[in-house]
Amino acid sequence: MNVPSAMDALAQLIAKASELLERLERRIPPEAAEPDWQDAIAFRWRGAGHTNPLQPIRHPHRLRLNDILCVDRQKCELDRNTRQFIKGFPANNVLLWGSKGTGKSSLIKALLNEYASEGLRVIEVDRQHLVELPDILDLVYPRPEKFILFSDDLSFEADDPGYKALKSTLEGSLSAPPTNVLIYATSNRRHLLPEYHEENLMARQIEGEIHQSEAVEEKISLSERFGLWLSFYPFSQDQYLSIVRYWLEKLQTPLNDWETVRTEALRFALQRGSRSGRVAWQFAKDWSGRTRLDTHSSGG
Numbered sequence: 001m002n003v004p005s006a007m008d009a010l011a012q013l014i015a016k017a018s019e020l021l022e023r024l025e026r027r028i029p030p031e032a033a034e035p036d037w038q039d040a041i042a043f044r045w046r047g048a049g050h051t052n053p054l055q056p057i058r059h060p061h062r063l064r065l066n067d068i069l070c071v072d073r074q075k076c077e078l079d080r081n082t083r084q085f086i087k088g089f090p091a092n093n094v095l096l097w098g099s100k101g102t103g104k105s106s107l108i109k110a111l112l113n114e115y116a117s118e119g120l121r122v123i124e125v126d127r128q129h130l131v132e133l134p135d136i137l138d139l140v141y142p143r144p145e146k147f148i149l150f151s152d153d154l155s156f157e158a159d160d161p162g163y164k165a166l167k168s169t170l171e172g173s174l175s176a177p178p179t180n181v182l183i184y185a186t187s188n189r190r191h192l193l194p195e196y197h198e199e200n201l202m203a204r205q206i207e208g209e210i211h212q213s214e215a216v217e218e219k220i221s222l223s224e225r226f227g228l229w230l231s232f233y234p235f236s237q238d239q240y241l242s243i244v245r246y247w248l249e250k251l252q253t254p255l256n257d258w259e260t261v262r263t264e265a266l267r268f269a270l271q272r273g274s275r276s277g278r279v280a281w282q283f284a285k286d287w288s289g290r291t292r293l294d295t296h297s298s299g300g
Contacts, residue, residue, distance in 0.1 A: 092227025
Protein backbone atom coordinates (compact mmCIF):
# COMPACT_ATOMS: atom_id res chain seq x y z
CA MET A 1 0.00 0.00 0.00
CA ASN A 2 1.23 3.47 -0.96
CA VAL A 3 0.92 5.30 2.38
CA PRO A 4 1.70 8.83 1.08
CA SER A 5 -0.95 8.45 -1.66
CA ALA A 6 -3.56 7.36 0.89
CA MET A 7 -2.70 10.30 3.12
CA ASP A 8 -2.97 12.67 0.18
CA ALA A 9 -6.38 11.27 -0.73
CA LEU A 10 -7.55 11.64 2.86
CA ALA A 11 -6.33 15.23 2.99
CA GLN A 12 -8.16 16.02 -0.26
CA LEU A 13 -11.33 14.42 1.11
CA ILE A 14 -11.12 16.48 4.31
CA ALA A 15 -10.53 19.66 2.30
CA LYS A 16 -13.57 18.98 0.10
CA ALA A 17 -15.70 18.19 3.16
CA SER A 18 -14.61 21.45 4.80
CA GLU A 19 -15.44 23.38 1.66
CA LEU A 20 -18.87 21.73 1.49
CA LEU A 21 -19.57 22.58 5.14
CA GLU A 22 -18.62 26.22 4.55
CA ARG A 23 -21.06 26.41 1.64
CA LEU A 24 -23.82 24.90 3.73
CA GLU A 25 -23.15 27.32 6.60
CA ARG A 26 -23.46 30.26 4.22
CA ARG A 27 -26.86 29.00 3.11
CA ILE A 28 -28.20 28.35 6.60
CA PRO A 29 -29.71 31.56 8.07
CA PRO A 30 -28.06 32.71 11.30
CA GLU A 31 -29.84 31.97 14.54
CA ALA A 32 -31.92 34.97 15.53
CA ALA A 33 -30.76 36.81 18.61
CA GLU A 34 -33.20 37.53 21.42
CA PRO A 35 -34.32 41.18 21.17
CA ASP A 36 -33.40 43.56 23.95
CA TRP A 37 -36.97 44.30 25.01
CA GLN A 38 -35.90 47.00 27.47
CA ASP A 39 -33.99 48.91 24.81
CA ALA A 40 -36.93 50.50 22.96
CA ILE A 41 -40.69 50.99 22.90
CA ALA A 42 -40.97 50.63 19.12
CA PHE A 43 -39.48 48.08 16.74
CA ARG A 44 -39.30 47.36 13.02
CA TRP A 45 -39.51 43.81 11.67
CA ARG A 46 -36.63 43.40 9.22
CA GLY A 47 -37.29 39.83 8.13
CA ALA A 48 -36.66 36.34 9.44
CA GLY A 49 -33.31 36.05 7.62
CA HIS A 50 -31.64 38.69 9.79
CA THR A 51 -29.57 37.93 12.89
CA ASN A 52 -31.64 40.62 14.63
CA PRO A 53 -35.00 40.49 12.83
CA LEU A 54 -36.57 42.88 15.33
CA GLN A 55 -34.78 46.21 14.98
CA PRO A 56 -35.26 48.78 17.78
CA ILE A 57 -36.47 52.19 16.64
CA ARG A 58 -34.25 54.47 18.70
CA HIS A 59 -36.05 57.74 18.06
CA PRO A 60 -39.81 57.24 17.55
CA HIS A 61 -42.08 60.17 16.76
CA ARG A 62 -43.04 62.14 19.88
CA LEU A 63 -46.59 62.97 18.83
CA ARG A 64 -49.21 63.18 21.54
CA LEU A 65 -52.92 62.48 21.21
CA ASN A 66 -53.64 66.18 21.77
CA ASP A 67 -51.62 66.94 18.63
CA ILE A 68 -54.09 65.05 16.41
CA LEU A 69 -56.94 67.42 15.52
CA CYS A 70 -60.28 67.24 13.71
CA VAL A 71 -60.70 63.46 14.11
CA ASP A 72 -62.12 63.43 17.62
CA ARG A 73 -64.56 60.54 17.11
CA GLN A 74 -61.92 58.29 15.54
CA LYS A 75 -59.38 59.24 18.19
CA CYS A 76 -61.82 58.49 21.00
CA GLU A 77 -62.71 55.03 19.65
CA LEU A 78 -59.12 54.03 18.94
CA ASP A 79 -58.00 55.25 22.36
CA ARG A 80 -60.80 53.31 24.08
CA ASN A 81 -59.98 50.10 22.18
CA THR A 82 -56.30 50.47 23.05
CA ARG A 83 -57.01 51.06 26.73
CA GLN A 84 -59.15 47.91 26.80
CA PHE A 85 -56.25 46.01 25.27
CA ILE A 86 -53.70 47.36 27.77
CA LYS A 87 -55.94 46.45 30.72
CA GLY A 88 -56.30 42.89 29.45
CA PHE A 89 -59.94 43.30 28.44
CA PRO A 90 -61.31 42.11 25.06
CA ALA A 91 -60.33 44.45 22.21
CA ASN A 92 -60.40 44.42 18.42
CA ASN A 93 -57.96 44.58 15.56
CA VAL A 94 -58.42 47.92 13.82
CA LEU A 95 -58.50 49.11 10.21
CA LEU A 96 -58.08 52.86 9.79
CA TRP A 97 -58.99 53.76 6.23
CA GLY A 98 -59.71 56.87 4.21
CA SER A 99 -58.20 60.09 2.95
CA LYS A 100 -54.44 60.53 3.00
CA GLY A 101 -52.85 62.85 5.53
CA THR A 102 -55.79 62.87 7.95
CA GLY A 103 -53.99 61.37 10.95
CA LYS A 104 -54.39 57.60 10.61
CA SER A 105 -50.78 56.59 11.26
CA SER A 106 -50.19 59.62 13.50
CA LEU A 107 -52.85 58.34 15.91
CA ILE A 108 -51.01 55.05 16.34
CA LYS A 109 -47.70 56.85 16.95
CA ALA A 110 -49.40 59.06 19.51
CA LEU A 111 -50.97 56.08 21.29
CA LEU A 112 -47.53 54.54 21.71
CA ASN A 113 -46.26 57.66 23.48
CA GLU A 114 -49.40 57.83 25.58
CA TYR A 115 -49.25 54.27 26.89
CA ALA A 116 -45.63 53.10 26.59
CA SER A 117 -45.24 53.49 30.36
CA GLU A 118 -48.10 50.98 30.78
CA GLY A 119 -46.37 48.35 28.67
CA LEU A 120 -47.60 49.19 25.17
CA ARG A 121 -45.16 48.44 22.35
CA VAL A 122 -45.46 48.84 18.57
CA ILE A 123 -43.84 46.63 15.92
CA GLU A 124 -43.88 48.07 12.41
CA VAL A 125 -44.41 45.37 9.77
CA ASP A 126 -44.15 46.21 6.07
CA ARG A 127 -46.43 44.52 3.59
CA GLN A 128 -43.70 42.26 2.16
CA HIS A 129 -43.09 40.80 5.62
CA LEU A 130 -46.71 39.95 6.43
CA VAL A 131 -46.06 36.35 5.37
CA GLU A 132 -43.82 36.15 8.45
CA LEU A 133 -46.57 37.11 10.90
CA PRO A 134 -46.50 33.62 12.51
CA ASP A 135 -42.79 34.14 13.31
CA ILE A 136 -43.54 37.50 14.93
CA LEU A 137 -46.39 36.06 16.97
CA ASP A 138 -44.21 33.21 18.23
CA LEU A 139 -41.55 35.72 19.27
CA VAL A 140 -43.85 37.96 21.33
CA TYR A 141 -46.23 35.26 22.63
CA PRO A 142 -44.51 34.78 26.03
CA ARG A 143 -43.80 38.49 26.63
CA PRO A 144 -45.65 40.49 29.32
CA GLU A 145 -45.89 43.64 27.15
CA LYS A 146 -48.84 44.47 24.91
CA PHE A 147 -47.89 44.64 21.22
CA ILE A 148 -49.56 46.45 18.35
CA LEU A 149 -48.41 45.12 14.99
CA PHE A 150 -48.62 48.21 12.81
CA SER A 151 -48.81 48.01 9.01
CA ASP A 152 -49.01 51.41 7.35
CA ASP A 153 -50.50 52.37 3.98
CA LEU A 154 -51.61 48.82 3.35
CA SER A 155 -52.95 47.63 -0.01
CA PHE A 156 -52.70 44.38 -1.92
CA GLU A 157 -52.91 42.97 -5.40
CA ALA A 158 -55.07 39.89 -5.86
CA ASP A 159 -52.17 37.41 -5.83
CA ASP A 160 -50.21 39.01 -2.99
CA PRO A 161 -49.08 36.29 -0.52
CA GLY A 162 -49.26 38.78 2.36
CA TYR A 163 -53.02 39.07 1.82
CA LYS A 164 -53.74 35.47 2.78
CA ALA A 165 -51.20 35.55 5.61
CA LEU A 166 -52.88 38.58 7.18
CA LYS A 167 -56.33 37.11 6.65
CA SER A 168 -55.30 33.88 8.35
CA THR A 169 -53.68 35.71 11.27
CA LEU A 170 -56.71 37.90 11.90
CA GLU A 171 -59.10 34.96 11.98
CA GLY A 172 -58.89 31.57 10.38
CA SER A 173 -55.66 29.97 11.56
CA LEU A 174 -55.66 26.91 13.78
CA SER A 175 -53.31 28.76 16.14
CA ALA A 176 -55.03 30.80 18.82
CA PRO A 177 -54.03 34.48 18.54
CA PRO A 178 -51.90 35.75 21.44
CA THR A 179 -53.84 37.85 23.93
CA ASN A 180 -50.99 40.38 24.00
CA VAL A 181 -51.13 41.23 20.26
CA LEU A 182 -53.43 43.37 18.12
CA ILE A 183 -53.07 44.41 14.48
CA TYR A 184 -53.63 48.05 13.55
CA ALA A 185 -53.50 48.74 9.80
CA THR A 186 -53.95 51.93 7.80
CA SER A 187 -55.05 52.13 4.18
CA ASN A 188 -56.56 54.46 1.62
CA ARG A 189 -58.79 51.55 0.55
CA ARG A 190 -61.64 50.26 2.63
CA HIS A 191 -61.24 46.68 1.40
CA LEU A 192 -57.43 46.76 0.90
CA LEU A 193 -57.71 45.42 -2.66
CA PRO A 194 -58.50 47.22 -5.96
CA GLU A 195 -62.22 47.17 -6.75
CA TYR A 196 -63.62 47.06 -10.27
CA HIS A 197 -66.97 48.11 -11.67
CA GLU A 198 -67.41 44.81 -13.49
CA GLU A 199 -67.35 42.88 -10.22
CA ASN A 200 -70.45 44.70 -8.99
CA LEU A 201 -72.19 43.93 -12.29
CA MET A 202 -71.66 40.24 -11.52
CA ALA A 203 -73.98 40.40 -8.48
CA ARG A 204 -76.98 38.10 -8.80
CA GLN A 205 -80.49 38.02 -7.38
CA ILE A 206 -81.75 34.88 -5.67
CA GLU A 207 -85.31 34.78 -4.30
CA GLY A 208 -85.39 38.55 -4.09
CA GLU A 209 -82.02 38.84 -2.27
CA ILE A 210 -78.93 40.39 -3.86
CA HIS A 211 -75.84 38.19 -3.64
CA GLN A 212 -72.45 39.68 -4.34
CA SER A 213 -70.04 38.07 -6.76
CA GLU A 214 -67.34 35.81 -5.35
CA ALA A 215 -64.69 38.39 -6.30
CA VAL A 216 -66.35 41.09 -4.21
CA GLU A 217 -66.95 38.71 -1.29
CA GLU A 218 -63.27 37.72 -1.29
CA LYS A 219 -62.20 41.36 -1.08
CA ILE A 220 -64.62 42.12 1.74
CA SER A 221 -63.56 39.00 3.64
CA LEU A 222 -60.24 40.52 4.72
CA SER A 223 -61.42 43.93 5.88
CA GLU A 224 -64.38 42.46 7.76
CA ARG A 225 -61.97 40.47 9.94
CA PHE A 226 -60.93 43.74 11.55
CA GLY A 227 -63.35 44.16 14.41
CA LEU A 228 -63.17 47.95 14.35
CA TRP A 229 -63.31 50.14 11.23
CA LEU A 230 -62.47 53.82 11.53
CA SER A 231 -63.15 56.04 8.51
CA PHE A 232 -61.24 59.27 7.79
CA TYR A 233 -62.55 61.97 5.46
CA PRO A 234 -61.04 65.06 3.77
CA PHE A 235 -60.81 68.14 5.98
CA SER A 236 -62.81 71.29 5.39
CA GLN A 237 -61.06 74.62 4.88
CA ASP A 238 -61.77 75.67 8.46
CA GLN A 239 -60.40 72.39 9.82
CA TYR A 240 -57.26 72.76 7.73
CA LEU A 241 -56.69 76.31 8.95
CA SER A 242 -57.25 75.31 12.58
CA ILE A 243 -54.50 72.69 12.23
CA VAL A 244 -52.19 75.25 10.61
CA ARG A 245 -52.76 77.64 13.51
CA TYR A 246 -52.19 74.90 16.09
CA TRP A 247 -48.81 73.90 14.66
CA LEU A 248 -47.65 77.47 14.18
CA GLU A 249 -48.37 78.12 17.85
CA LYS A 250 -46.53 74.91 18.81
CA LEU A 251 -43.58 76.16 16.75
CA GLN A 252 -43.81 79.50 18.59
CA THR A 253 -44.35 81.44 15.39
CA PRO A 254 -45.81 84.98 15.64
CA LEU A 255 -49.37 85.23 14.30
CA ASN A 256 -49.77 89.02 14.36
CA ASP A 257 -50.88 89.09 10.71
CA TRP A 258 -53.19 86.09 10.62
CA GLU A 259 -54.88 87.17 7.37
CA THR A 260 -51.57 86.97 5.52
CA VAL A 261 -50.80 83.58 7.07
CA ARG A 262 -54.29 82.37 6.18
CA THR A 263 -53.93 83.43 2.55
CA GLU A 264 -50.53 81.77 2.23
CA ALA A 265 -51.76 78.58 3.92
CA LEU A 266 -54.66 78.29 1.47
CA ARG A 267 -52.35 78.94 -1.47
CA PHE A 268 -49.99 76.26 -0.18
CA ALA A 269 -52.87 73.75 0.07
CA LEU A 270 -54.07 74.64 -3.44
CA GLN A 271 -50.61 73.97 -4.86
CA ARG A 272 -50.49 70.60 -3.10
CA GLY A 273 -54.04 69.69 -4.11
CA SER A 274 -54.96 68.77 -0.54
CA ARG A 275 -56.16 70.35 2.72
CA SER A 276 -54.94 67.51 4.92
CA GLY A 277 -53.35 67.59 8.34
CA ARG A 278 -50.07 66.56 6.74
CA VAL A 279 -50.14 69.55 4.38
CA ALA A 280 -51.01 71.83 7.32
CA TRP A 281 -47.93 70.58 9.20
CA GLN A 282 -45.75 71.03 6.13
CA PHE A 283 -46.97 74.60 5.65
CA ALA A 284 -46.43 75.39 9.33
CA LYS A 285 -42.81 74.23 9.12
CA ASP A 286 -42.23 76.20 5.93
CA TRP A 287 -43.82 79.40 7.25
CA SER A 288 -42.16 79.17 10.66
CA GLY A 289 -38.77 78.57 9.09
CA ARG A 290 -39.13 81.45 6.65
CA THR A 291 -40.28 83.80 9.41
CA ARG A 292 -37.29 82.96 11.59
CA LEU A 293 -34.88 83.26 8.68
CA ASP A 294 -36.25 86.69 7.78
CA THR A 295 -35.94 87.81 11.41
CA HIS A 296 -32.39 86.47 11.62
CA SER A 297 -31.37 88.07 8.31
CA SER A 298 -32.70 91.46 9.39
CA GLY A 299 -30.78 91.26 12.64
CA GLY A 300 -33.90 91.02 14.81
